[in-house]
Amino acid sequence: MTDCYHCGSVIRSGRKVVREIDGVSHPMCCEGCATVAAIVHESGLEAYYKKRTALPPPVDESNETLPQTFSEILDDEAIHQQYVDSDGEQSTTAFIVHNIHCPTCVWLIESHLVSQPGVVDVKLNYRTQKLKVSWRSSEISLSEIVSRTQSLGYGLVPYSSTAISEIVNAQHQDLLKRMGVAGVFGMQIMVIAVALYSSAWTSIQFEYEELFRRLSLLFVLPVLFYSATPIFAGAWRDLKQRTATMDVPIALGLIIAFFASLTATLTGSGEIYYDSIAMFVFIQLIARFLEKGAYRRMTDRITSLSASTPNHANRLVDPGQVHSTVVVPALRLAVDDFVLIKPGEAIPADGEIVSGSTDVDEALLTGESNVVHRTIGDSVFGGSINVSNAVVVRVTRPSAESALASIVKLLEDSMSEKPSNTRLTDQIAGYFSVTVVMIALCIGVFWYWSGNTNWLSYPIAVLVVACPCALALAVPTALTAAVNSAAKRNILIAHPDAVQALAKVNTFLFDKTGTLTQSQAHLTRTEIFGQLSQSEAHDLAASLSSFSDHPICRALTDSLESDESEVTEVEVEHGGGIAGYVNEKRYYLGSRSYIDSKLPGAIDKISEPMDQVGLIAYLSDDTGVVAKFHFDNPLRDDAFRLIGRIKDFPARLALVTGDRQSEAERVAEELNIAEVHWGCSPKGKLGIIRSHQKLGESVAMVGDGINDTPTLAIANVSIAPARAQHIAKANADVLLLDDRLDLLVTARNLAEFTVKVMRNNTVWAIAYNLIGISLAAAGFVPPLAAAIGMSVSSILVVGNSLRITAYEHGNT
């Protein structure tokens, strides 16, 4: 057994391709791999094979899943306007590259493109998978650049940056700068602080003590006035909105500590807290930076997922001539354009069939997994898939107003209703800051009345100690650890709030097709009546099936490995069956009603009950039924594994589907799901979620298709499995990157554990602050003790959060 030279997968016997490169023959698993390997060598980039740290998937296989970019439309004016920046001579655009698996890919793509004449600059970011290319339009075209990259086995999708990812990136950079500055100057302050603290044991000349204190003041200025500004801005915003978050007590603590120290420095008497201020700002910014960093990784990932090929269409040059078409962007389609739609293609805009008849899969719009037959004069909707035959459609509504666009609209509406999760710490912070200020006031008044001349130092000490460093770290560190830990287990949490929401979920709603069941039907059983052997019946069925693209026929041809015989005089009745001559004998393959109409009484002869469950096809000759095929839309293996594990925690399960009752009930029964909703339109699904939420339940929706996206948006937590469509993934809170539904259980357990750690942290931080405040009120807290207490409590909180990273629960 040898492995493929390019992709390293085991070569299945009979599929071996040998390609000679530089005089040495290398085994390859498929033509695609052979072609890519040849291109890599021709461009002198064979170092890729030595240096790569991860293997690519087989090229032929990955080509099926990669988004296809149609080079013809890339040179169209409309596409250029949308995606390309041009200054006349030089043009620049960005792409999202799919299929990048290790940093060597980055090198391979950059080196290959930069060696193309006309390409000026190439920059590929490994983390965001974003490729920026500049080229001279006079020497090379955009479509040429794209096809060069695709020839290496990567998928390319034009990218226009979303506002969200730009903002997140800018915030990230800004925070990094502020954090660095706080670190550099904070460290100087701490070094000086050591010298000052040591003066408690050895003496220090007053002259130098003054010098050190003034120098600290100088160093704290950039920390406070540059690094800490986001904290002050946040506090100011909260005060204006009359809400209290963590920022308010923090800003209050910083300001009080600074002015107390400033007075002490200028008058030459009293305590200084510069080291506490600097360290505190630095730790705060680190926490925020980590939190934002996790969020940025998620945003990048989602941006690259949601980038999809611009829709295109084959427009007829002349309405009478079916054979001459041009590829145009779907946006360019106007009313009364004629469009040729081949089997397997998406319908680019709403229209009316003018020639041919076909089956259309409208699952994206209605959630119905069965196909609908459409013929001349019928309407078809943009976004649905043409399943069986090529048809010509006259566009009746432009792409932007199509039914698909209206689903996206529905989605946007439901997004605005999404229940927001108020943060635990923010609620606490509100009470906390008010309480602390009250306590400080009381203490000031108490010491003043008791006649202490140094009365002001007591409330100041209270406010400084009360600065809730550990409390502010309690939640963000736990959430960041949870998001990172989930990512390691191939669970992508799109935003940190989803962790808390997921821990609260008590109802899981599942979509059926594609999520719990496989997306295609399979042949399960064959019954034989008469003299034919089983393999003969299979041969006949497969031969007839190859004439139609109906899902049942595809299931037959896919699951039967047979030698196909020649079929003559084929008649295909759409949505019914196929008739044809094989070896001069006439056969019929089709549904019950089709056979009934062709050979009345044939089915009664084999005494079939009327109310059969599941999908069935019959094969008959002129004398009667010879074989009967049972099909099944089987459950995915991981659905059983999921149900097995989901019993472990208290959550209710429900099934919602657009399918018919019998199918929905079969699936629910097999998986032991009590609550079933069938025949639901996307709107109906929204209603079901709302009715659950009205009962006070927290709902998680697991769905994979475009028709699920509105429901995903309204659910408290939305989860998209690995095979979900781009748009569903782009809108999910939680994304499973592995094709295993039982990751859901892992995600849920991790979320619960995280919430527990968050509570621990919060309780501990509050306890620390309460003790600190009481000691400070009594006058027992010098600045050194405040600094030590602050760092120890922060380290404890961070350490506790790190437990999440190491968290294992059962066989995760």
Place this chain on the structure above:
Amino acid sequence: MEILYLLLPLTIIVSIVIAAFFLWSVKSGQYEDLDREPMRVLMDDDQVESAVSRKVDS
């Protein structure tokens, strides 16, 4: 201990230079893609002949 009057101002200057360098490095995008930089060291030797010579020509 008069040396402190020289060393402390020096500290200020050095700190400012370090901070300025850091700000510059963030601004010039050096922290944008941390996964790829370690690879670059390994791949630099394998620069494609044609690409290099073409860049030199132009």
